Structures are given as C-alpha cells and as structure tokens.
Amino acid sequence: MSEPLVFHFEVDVSDFTSAGTASVTVKKNLRQLGLPSDVIRKLSIAMYEGEINMVIHAEGGTADVIVTEEYIDIILKDHGPGIPDVDLAMQEGYSTATAQIHSLGFGAGMGLPNMKRYSDEMKIDTELGVGTTVTMRIWIR
Amino acid sequence: MIVSELLEHGFTEVALPDPEREIHGVYIGDLLSWVMGRAQADNAWITIMSNINVIAVATLADTAVVILSEDVELPEEIVRQAEMKDVNVLRSPKPSYETAVLLYELLK
Ligand SMILES: Nc1ncnc2c1ncn2[C@@H]1O[C@H](COP(=O)(O)OP(=O)(O)OP(=O)(O)O)[C@@H](O)[C@H]1O
Ligand SMILES: [Mg+2]
Numbered sequence: 001m002s003e004p005l006v007f008h009f010e011v012d013v014s015d016f017t018s019a020g021t022a023s024v025t026v027k028k029n030l031r032q033l034g035l036p037s038d039v040i041r042k043l044s045i046a047m048y049e050g051e052i053n054m055v056i057h058a059e060g061g062t063a064d065v066i067v068t069e070e071y072i073d074i075i076l077k078d079h080g081p082g083i084p085d086v087d088l089a090m091q092e093g094y095s096t097a098t099a100q101i102h103s104l105g106f107g108a109g110m111g112l113p114n115m116k117r118y119s120d121e122m123k124i125d126t127e128l129g130v131g132t133t134v135t136m137r138i139w140i141r
Numbered sequence: 142m143i144v145s146e147l148l149e150h151g152f153t154e155v156a157l158p159d160p161e162r163e164i165h166g167v168y169i170g171d172l173l174s175w176v177m178g179r180a181q182a183d184n185a186w187i188t189i190m191s192n193i194n195v196i197a198v199a200t201l202a203d204t205a206v207v208i209l210s211e212d213v214e215l216p217e218e219i220v221r222q223a224e225m226k227d228v229n230v231l232r233s234p235k236p237s238y239e240t241a242v243l244l245y246e247l248l249k
Contacts, residue, residue, distance in 0.1 A: 019194070019197075020194065020197035023197070041201070044201045045201050048197065048198075049174065104192055104194055105171065105172060105173040105190045105192060105194050105195070106172075106174065107172075108172035108174045109174075110174035110175055110177075114177055
C-alpha cells in the first residue's frame, strides 16, 4: 500500500478574511486526486467548521489532513481556552459567539453538529486553559 | 436549468465564472453553518450575506450559484475572489421569498 499523503497548515487568526484557506486548499488538492465528490464535500465542510472554530473561539492553531487509501483523518489542534462542557457545545444552537461574529455569518451553534454529521468518527480532547484537539475520520468507502 | 439562463429572468450578473453550471433545487439562508448543514450540492443559494465567507461556503458546499437578494452589493475584492474560486454570483432585486418563488417556477 502506498504512503499516506499529509497536508499541514498553520491556521492564523490575524486575518479573519482569509479564514478557510486550509479547507479550500485541501478541497482543491483532493479533487486533483480524483476522490469521490461526496467524500470531498463532507470532508471540506467538516474541516472548514473546525477551522473557523479555531479562528473565532481559540487563537488559531494547526490543521493536519492525512489521506490514506481507505480513510481521511483531519486533526485540528489549538491552544485556546478549551470547551467547558462538550455535550452542551455539541447541541444544535448552542453558541458563545459575539455580535461581531454573528455579523460575519457565524454563531448559529451549528458548526460542531455539522462536523459530527459530515464525519464518520469524531473525537474532542479539550482541557480548560490548555486547548482543544478535534480529530475526525471520513471513510472513503 | 443552467445558471446563465437566469439572466433572462431579472437576475443580474455579479460574477459568472461557470455559466453552464446546472441548478438543482434552492436553499435560503444567511447563517453559514446552517447553509453548510442543510444546503445540497448544485442548489441555488439565496442569501443577503455579502462578506468573504460566503464565497468559501459556496465553494465548500458546492452550490451552483449564490443569489444575493434585495439587490445586496458585493464588494469589488469579493467579486474578484468569486471569479478566482469559480463561484457564480447573481443579484436579484426581489426579497429572498419572492426570489425563491420565481426560481420555483423556473425550475419546474
Ligand atoms: N476550538 C474551540 N475552542 C474553544 N471553544 C470552542 C471551540 N470550538 C467550539 N467551541 C465552543 O463551542 C460552541 C459551539 O461551537 P459550534 O461550532 O457548534 O457553534 P459556533 O461556532 O458558536 O457557531 P457556528 O459554528 O454555527 O457558526 C462555541 O460557541 C464555543 O463556545
Ligand atoms: Mg462554529
């Protein structure tokens, strides 16, 4: 079996207008690899939601995407405030976003539920004051 | 129906990098995570949001065209982004509901 393909991104908060660059780049690369379009769509939406969360709720972080022949893993790691109550954060409609974030179109409290729904497996490791790591897996077949 | 056909029905061009794209269905929404959760690939997406994130969401959700209702203006640099990212954007003078009703008739 061939070596997995790895993409690594630094997700920067300083430039909110370019938020989503990592996800859009991954989408483009996966298209070139010829992966099924429904897999690419699920993956890129799940990754974008996580990327935006790192920008608006943490202070940025890193995104790693590992592509194997059977599955794709996305690992989003930040050193933000952590999530006090993960079950609550996972509920549709729960959000701590500010008015400024709402004006950009975010803060509906649908991001984490979307990540759960578009990935096949999802795990959240979070510690208050230390940061959050979200790992998602999407099976190709 | 393809996106460019809408130009004959009161919609105006904002960015049209992929005019032949087929439209299947419509989704209306301004909160981006709702759109990503509920819109389907190839939908026409009606919104009043006009910031840069709309272009990223249209790319990722694979919508056929973004329709800015109420004649919402898109800043010049965002129009350029849409063109670069192959995202079709049209403008409608009508509110979202009336825009959707018109699309319903056209897509029948
Ligand atoms: N990486 C993170 N670090 C700290 N808190 C987070 C992180 N991701 C999510 N949260 C918390 O979980 C809540 C719910 O996140 P979710 O993505 O579902 O909604 P949202 O980001 O507030 O709005 P939306 O995603 O709909 O634009 C957030 O409001 C925030 O309080
Ligand atoms: Mg979110």
